[in-house]
Structures are given as structure tokens and as C-alpha cells.
Amino acid sequence: MTDFLLELRSEEIPARMQAGARAELEKLFRAQLSAAGLEAGDLTIWSTPRRLALIAKGLPEATAAVSEELKGPRSSAPPQALEGFLRKTGLTQDQLEDRDGVYFAVIDKPGRATAEVLAEAIPAIVRGFAWPKSMRWGKASASSESLRWVRPLSGIVAIFGEELVPCEVSGIAAGFATRGHRFHCPGEITIGSASDYAEKLRACHVIVDHEERQAIVRDGAAKAAADAGLTLVADEGLVIENAGLTEWPVPLLGRFDEAFLEVPPEVIQLTARVNQKYFVVNGADGKLANGFVCTANIDAKDGGAEIVAGNRKVLAARLSDARFFWEQDQKKTLAQHAEKLANITFHEKLGTVADKVERVAKLAEWLASEGIVPNCDPALARQAAELAKADLVTEMVGEFPELQGLMGGYYARAEGLPDAIADAIRDHYKPVGQGDDVPTAPVAVAVALADKLDTLRSFFAINEKPTGSKDPFALRRAALGVIRTLTENGLRFAVAEGDLLDFFADRLKVQQREAGVRHDLIDAVFVLGGEDDLVRLLARVKALQAFMATEDGTNLLAGYKRAANILKQAGEVSGTAAATPPTDADAALLAALDVAEPAASAAVAEERFTEAMAALASLRAPIDAFFEGVMVNDPDEAVRAYRLGLLARFTGAVHGVADFSKIEG
């Protein structure tokens, strides 16, 4: 058993692509080995900005010999069939075995040296590697067929045991030599085997294990902050990114001018994170403090003083810009900013953003004045909606689109608008993701609902509906936002009709599945039709689900299915039904129906769904007894017709609550 080391060295691989590249390398390596009849076993895969490395432990020296048997044509088949088979197998007729009139070819494949397999696998892996974006480079790129890689590939190390695996890709021959840290150890270093690879690199200022580098960034940044009496704002995305940008990460704490803290903390954090890949820190009061942690890629001669000074300057310039935007934007009121929305197209068939804003304002005002959003001042709802999109034309949101809403909220407060308006502007995009909060303050709810409903209604009106994986206007997310806002706030109204209502039903099923609500039960209620109040719909579905979990529920369902089957098979009922119940069992079911039917429909009408279920439950014993005691298809047509009538009434009563035919089980 022998270990194998592969290193593919290149110019800097984008940090965001490294995890995918590790997975791709593993996938391709396993596929290559398995095609040769080798099991790759335990793999270690590492990445740095300048290399991908793979170590396969305990590979056999050679693949096992295999004997392959191929079934050929019958010996009586026309000669062309035999010729074809001989061509395919590369054998002559006397090498075939004739078994009961059928030719068989037995091909013995001897084992191959693993090194040989690897020598073929490496170029195949490199050529077959799928990068999100790849490029050509150098002299070879004069031809269209030249090798593509994420950035220029500069070297290959391939060692099986202590032997070189000789191979070449596009003029790059595998060898023992790699390079250490770009600045600390720029020369060549020679690797002996998989076992000394990581340590030799470490001696040359390269930590090849990305998880180790991540730990250094994570812990080092936290420590740098703690040493200054500050708390790091943890950010795992930044940890991974900084580890993907460095071979020798050194977290360093810097400070920026406290005066910048007048800019909203979200802006500072975003500037630091997105533009500079810095962590931010909190002070003892839990508020953002004037510090940052950057991650250098060297052990600087001066301990990092110059690096920190340089980074501080860059951050200061960024924060100056942010402060400039912050001040500049406040020279106009939101209402003045909003005037510019008339110049921005929302969608070519749906007018400008200003047009949309007016629709949303009207709808928000209506939601408030109708009391659909309770305790909501219609005038405030309208004003908030009119200003909600104004920040889209501010400098700050132009620079940081992800701050939309948030900045509008800050600017609204700064110009002295009521908190209800500022909060509504800030929160009206919510809920953005699955884990995001739903707005609960009345004005925010009105604007959030109106904005999303307008988007949905408008795009459905011009027939721009999501199809398959395509949802360019994020309508699924908008519908989900509406559903959550309605259901979590218990808001009642006819949310939509037609296609859009069906779309809501689909989204509701997806959304409720996670909450453990059965989609078939949603269908069972939804197909009854006429239900456009999602809160009522869900209450009914939940009562139904609770009922279906009881013994009464499952038995009633069984009874229902039996009844429905009989009715289906009966087809058109001929003959006149008997005027009175033919037996006691018939009479008992009739009596039960006479009580349960009106009770269930009254309960449904008054939205007492649990009671509606209880009314249905009262039918369970009589229906069971009915099936037990009588034969529906009585030879007497009048009796049969009577009983079919009873069953139709029974299924009808059940349908008054939910369409049980949609329920699975």
C-alpha cells in the first residue's frame, strides 16, 4: 500500500472557488481511479490561493487482474454478426467459446501498475476540470484548443510513494519541485513524498490545510480584538474568504477615526467587509467600535505596523466616501429624492418606479382604511409607501444596493419623520430570506404587503409568471413574503384570484411543508374553491390535520373512500329511492347525518373548524355500523337507491369541511 500526492499549482485561485475546486478534484480523482478498477479510499484535499493538493492514502501497487466475459451472437447467426463481434472484441473466431450455440468472448485483463494509472489520470483530471470561469494564457493560447484553467497553471507535483509519476499536461511536466510562500520563500522546494509535503510547505511559510488557516484567521482575529478589549463580530464567510486569500494568514488589529462612527454601523460593517474583507469589532457596550481586523499574508519585518497603517488609510478613504454619501444624501428630503424615481423604469410594460410607488401607496392606504391591517393610520401608510423607494436613488444605496430600505429608514428618522414611517421604510422589504423576521408594526405591514402584492399582481397581469427554475422577478419570494406576513400577523382578506391565487396555494404548500403541514390536506381544503383568505384556509387545514391524526379521522377517511368508491361504481342511479329507511342501520346513519350535516356547515361558516371536525367525527360510528350492517347494492332497486342517496349525503357532508378524496392514506 502506497500514498500518492498530487499538487496542482497555479496563479491565485479566487477564494470563492476553492471549496468547489476541492470537491471537483475529489470527484474527478475518484472517477479516474474507479474507471481503472481502483478504490480511492481516504482522500485528503487541501487548497491555498496558489495550489490544490490531494493525498490518497494506501493505494495498491497495481490494479487487480480481471477477466471480462462478453456474450456474442448465436453461432447460427449470420456471419456479419460474428464479424462485428470479433471486431469489437479484437479476437479471432477460434478464441471464442461456443456455449450451447452462443459465442462468448473471455478477455483477461492483467493488472496495471497504479503509477501508470495515475500518470494517465492526472492529465485527464486537469483537462476535465470544471471551473466556474476558466481562461487561456501564454504562447499556447494562439490555438483555441489550448488548456483552460482558472488562472495560469504553473506546476504539477505527482509522487507515488517516493517515485515521480511521470506525466505532462500542456507542456507542464510533473516533478518533485514546488514553491513556497510567494515572498517569504520564493525559490523551489523539493517534496519527497506525501508524508513530508505539508511540513515542508509549512517550513516555507505555507499552511496548505485550508481548515488550519481558517482556524488561524478565526481565532487570531478574535484574539487580536480581545487583546484590545474589543469583541470580534464573528463572520464565517470572511473567515473562509481570508483563508482563501492567504497562505500564511496573520490577523492584525487596526483602528479608525472615531468620528466615522456617526455613519450608520451597517454602512461601516458593509464597507469594511465587502470592499476590504475586514472584520469589525464591538466595544464593551456591544456597539460597533472604531476598530477592524485585516488579515495579512506575511510575517512582516516590522510586526505589521506598516500594513495596519496602510489598511487604516484605505478604510479611512472608504469611510470618507461613505460619510460623504451620508451627508450628501441628507441634503435632500426623501420626498425630493423620490422625484427621481419617475426617471427609472420598473419594467417596460409596467411603467416607472414612480408609477409602482403610486400603486403601492394606494394599496397600502386601502389595506389600512379597510381595517385589513388593524390599527393602521391610512395617511401614514400612504406616506410611508410614497417614500419607501426613495433611497434607491441615494448615493449610499447606489454604492451599496444591499442597504436599500435600511438607509431610507435612517434618512427618514434624520429628517424628523415619525418612527412608524421610518420603521416601515426600513422593514418593507422584509421578510427577505427564510430566517428573516416578518414585519409586525401596522404601517410596516401595510407597506410590505402592498409592495409585494403589487409586484405579484403587476407581473401576473402582464403574464410574466415564474416557470421552472426561472423566476427573474423573484415572484416566489414575494408570494412567500405575503403568506408569512399574512399568516404570522393573522390578517384576513381576499389576497388574490385566478392564476395568482393558485400560485399562492402552491407557495403555501411549499412553505407549510416545512412547518409539518401536509400538502394533501391543503389541497383538500383548497379545491373546495372560493377560499382566498389564507389565514382561514390554514386554520381549517390545521384542524383537519389534527383530526386526521385521530382514530376517528382515519376511520372516517376509510369510510369516506369506501362510500366514494361505491358511488363511483354505481354510476347513474336508476329507480326511485325508498321513502323510509329500510333498516335500523339506515335509520341510524340518517339520524346522524341530520345532526352532523348542519352542525358541520354551521361550524365551518363560523370558522369553528375543530367543531366542524368533531361533527364529522360523530359520523364515524354510524358509517362503520352502516357498512357493517347493510349491503348497499341490495337487489331491491329502491333500497339500493336509498342507500346510495344516503352515501351521497354522507360524502357531501364531509365535503362541506374538506374534499377527502384529495387526502392520502
Added chain:
Amino acid sequence: MTLARRCAKGGGNCCTCERWRKMADAAEKAPLSFQDMILTLHEYWAARGCAILQPYDMRVGAGTFHPATTLRSLGPEPWNVAYVQPSRRPTDGRYGENPNRLQHYYQYQVILKPSPADLQEQYLGSLAAIGIDPLLHDIRFVEDDWESPTLGAWGLGWEVWCDGMEVTQFTYFQQMGGFDCKPVAGELTYGLERLAMYIQNVDNVYDLRFSDAVGDVAAVSYGDVFLENERQFSKWNFEVADTDSLFAGFKAAEAECQRAIAANVPLAAYDQAIEASHLFNLLQARGVISVQERANYMARVRDLAKGSCKAWIDSQSERWTAKYPGWTL
């Protein structure tokens, strides 16, 4: 010293090496002036076989617009040049009041075709030459894919960070004017003012030392040279420029570009594409191009640039294929 070792003339005793050594040593003691930084880069790249060109004599938004980059990155012929290109971005003007933003600034542009295997090392050598010690400063290659919608061009590469500041755009051109670059050229674009501010450790671009004092002649600052320009051009770009004549100029350039393409003089056509691109930038600064129109204007400029590139290829391809058998578009 790594610089000397790579000297094209070898031996490390030539006058260029001498001059370098002096410059690099001096750079470590006293940071280079703006002009010395340029001179050092000229020497450095000249020693690596680059022809040192002069700026293109038209108003352009970036060094990439110089035909020595745009047109010459097409086709099979090797091409190694370096030059300074004054670049104009009207919307970045701040009336001389912002310490970092200018409507007119300088880019140092290097094109090496085909891209050499040691391009990164050569580039890092140039940073060392102007006084940046990579064991004192954190130099990083951060993903940044370059795309120029108006040139129909894209490439992969990085922005190079020095202590968190972007100092260079480093790109392997993949396409220009919609055509594959065969072979690929490596492009280095240094932001000279930023780099100088970094090296000289000044916070305001106007405080940069443009040249050093010599004898009785006083040093000149960047502000001495350009502050008034920024004030006047910001005003003209944003407030004064006559939009009717800018619109008319755009149309005229567009028409002339197409005429020149038809007449098979692609270099002249490309000049008009550059002109149209700059007039479009000015119109944007004047705030008279709506969001909807913007994409349309950009597409028109792109068509001119692509048309010029195509005409350039058409005019040269016979020669190219004769000289490089097997080369295809």
C-alpha cells in the same frame, strides 16, 4: 538584487542596471516623486523588451482604449509595450475638493503578448523597483474579472492589493471587440496617483511631489500642475459643456466611424469610436442620458468598437496568416 538579475542586457553592469540600482536604493531612502516613479517603470519595462510608447493623443477613459492595447491585443503578432495614458472620467470630477477623486488622472499600462509565464514575478519586480518591499507590505492578488462593455472585451485576473489598497488591475485578455485573443495578452494597469500617494505617504493627491527640487528650482506638487485643471474641467464637465453639440458630436463620430470602416481604414475608424465613447461619458456627466438611454448608447459605442476591431482584423489577417501559418481567428 532581483531587478538587476533580470536585466535584459545581462551581467548587471550596464547603465540601465546601474540606474535601477540607484533608483531602487534611492526609493528605499526617499520615496520617488511622481515623475521618477514613471521614469523607473519606463526603465524597468524597457529592460524587459517593452517598447515605451507615448500617450495616445485623444481623450480616453482608460489606458485600455489606446489602440496599442485594443487593436494590438488582436492577432498573432507578439507585442510588448508600456506607456502612460492620461485618462478622463468626467463623472469622477470633484472640483478639486476630494483628496482621492479626479476627472483626469494617469494610468501606467503594460501589454505583453503572449503573456509570459513569469508575468506575476515581473510585475512584482516592478513594485520592488518603485520602492515597495513585499516583506514589509502585504501584496495580494484578489479576484477581479475585467469587463469593458463598451469595448466588447473581457479577461480574467485580479486587482492587486497593497496593504488593502488596489494599486493595479492585472488581466489576461480573453476577448477584445468580441474576438478571441489568440494568443492571450497580459495587461497591467497601474493607478499612478494611488501608487504615488501610497509610496509618498500622503493623504491628498494634490500634495503629491510631482518632481523634486533640483538646485534652485523648487519641487512641483501634483496640485501645482493639476488643481486648477480639476476645478475648471469639473465645472465644464458637469455644468458648462453644450449638450446639443455633444449629442451632435456623438452622431458625427458614429457616422464617421462607419464611413472609415467602409473605407477600410480601421485605425481612423477606431479613433472615432474613442471619440464617441468620450462624448457619451461627457453626456453622462451632464446628466442628460436617462437610465433607459444609457444601455442604448453603450451598445452603440460597442458596435463602433467591435466594428473597428473587425475591420482591423480584416485588414491584417492576410498578413497574419502568411506570417503565422495555422493561425485562425
